[in-house]
Amino acid sequence: MAIAAVAKEPKTARGRKTLRKLLDAARDEFGTWGYHDASVAGITTRAGIAQGTFYIYFESKEEIFRDLVLDLGHQLREHLNEELSTVTGRIEAERMGLAAFIAFVRNNNSLYRIVMEAQFVDEAVYRQYFTDFADAYTENLERATAAGEIRPGGCAERAWAIMGISIFLGLRFGIWDRETPINQVVDAVMDMLENGLRP
Known part of the structure; x- marks a missing residue:
């Protein structure tokens, strides 16, 4: 079952701007301190917004954290869609997509800390973060299979397997090794994906 975003979509441009400020500040606060040491006061200070305004949009630190996890997933998917908008073959x-993902991680250092911590704060939102990706990925692989771009096989299993590869590559070459x-990295991985491991 999908989890709806916690914050209600503001009706005004000013409200949407304030919500964006809060989410961006929450990303920085949680990314710096982690969930338990982060605070609503820290978020509002970073956002330059009165603490009372926070509670117009969110009831608690947990709610903005949940919304932030889903927001980060949405931002990443939008980034990937934009980068792949002119690509035709799977x-x-x-x-x-792999190159764009690693680049995104290098430019968004807090992504891993926030998403991985979500499993201990709210497992349902942690699962949804990955399931949203996997569902869209599976559909893309199914379309590519139907078009004859890749050979038939379990598209859901392939989606999760390739996501797993990407997650650890992002950790290794997006966070630990940025040089x-x-x-x-992409050439080495694509050789394996295209040709397998068999000699």
């Missing part, structure tokens, strides 16, 4: 989409050229 194999090229895998290549470009290795992204193309070098």
Whole structure:
């Protein structure tokens, strides 16, 4: 069952701007301190917004954290969609998508800390973060299979497997090692995805 975003969509442009400020500040606060040491006061100070305004949008620190996890997933999917907007084949989409993902992680250092901590704060939102990706990914692989771009096989299983590869590559080359050229990483992984491990 999908979890709806906690914050109600503001009706005014000013309200949407305030909500965006709060979510961006929450990303920085949780990314810096972690869930337990972060505070509503820290979020509102970063946002430059009165603490009372926070409670117009969220009831608690947990609610904004939940909303932030879903928001980060949405931002990442939008980034990937934009980067892949001109790609036509599935194999090229895998290549470009992996490169875009690692680049996104390098530019959004708090992503891993926040998403991984979500499993201990709210397991349902943690699952939804990944399930939303997997569902869309499965559909893309099914379309590519129907178009003859990739060979038939379990698309859901493939989606989760490739996501798993991406998660650890993002950790290794997006967080721990930001010096290795992204193309070098992508070339090595795509060779394995396209050709397998069999000699």
